[in-house]
Amino acid sequence: MARHFAPPYPAGPAKGPAPGPGPGRAARAGAASRRRSLLPAMNDFVDEARSRVAHLLRMANTTDARVRARIIEYADTTPEPPVMSRAGIVTTGCPRCLRTAWRQQDAEGPVWVCASCGHVEGVTVKCPHCEVAMTPPPLGAPDRWQCPSCPRVAATGESPQDIEDRERARLAALAALDEAIALRGEG
Numbered sequence: 001m002a003r004h005f006a007p008p009y010p011a012g013p014a015k016g017p018a019p020g021p022g023p024g025r026a027a028r029a030g031a032a033s034r035r036r037s038l039l040p041a042m043n044d045f046v047d048e049a050r051s052r053v054a055h056l057l058r059m060a061n062t063t064d065a066r067v068r069a070r071i072i073e074y075a076d077t078t079p080e081p082p083v084m085s086r087a088g089i090v091t092t093g094c095p096r097c098l099r100t101a102w103r104q105q106d107a108e109g110p111v112w113v114c115a116s117c118g119h120v121e122g123v124t125v126k127c128p129h130c131e132v133a134m135t136p137p138p139l140g141a142p143d144r145w146q147c148p149s150c151p152r153v154a155a156t157g158e159s160p161q162d163i164e165d166r167e168r169a170r171l172a173a174l175a176a177l178d179e180a181i182a183l184r185g186e187g
Helices: 023-049 052-060 065-077 160-186
Strands: 091-093 100-106 109-114 120-122
Touching: 052 065
Parallel strands: none
Antiparallel strands: 091 100, 100 109, 109 120
16 A cells, blocks of 8 residues: 655645645644754753752663662762863872862862862872973963973873873974974975
């Protein structure tokens, strides 16, 4: 049995009611699509207004009362995570209680703030070559620490080997550039 579908628009001048779902249904569909175009902005606002517990419960997607109770207890006993920056949320272990510390930014530079005991400690990055503390990035700038004595740079959490590898790559690139400039001058 062949099915017949009505075209989305009349092929010629209308001669009576068009076959298909009818104007009531089409009008409702048009109104629904107009409402949908407004929903993303409203959903963003609603999503921001939801509590951390609501987010965790929604992510868990469970109806098990024991699991839901443990999630609620977890959310009530742990602090809110910090606002995400361009670098994301950076964590380390607290030296006092061995729980999670988040990197925050205050007027003097970056600090580690423990989520459990509240211990605050300044973030330091040490130059592996000069053995001095590097200068922290300015507020709002990318995570790029600079050595005050040499041209080495680093990101928070990088190992001395990572810093030295980057410096070797920088020096190799400069040597190749110097060689290319010398060859161009000879030619």
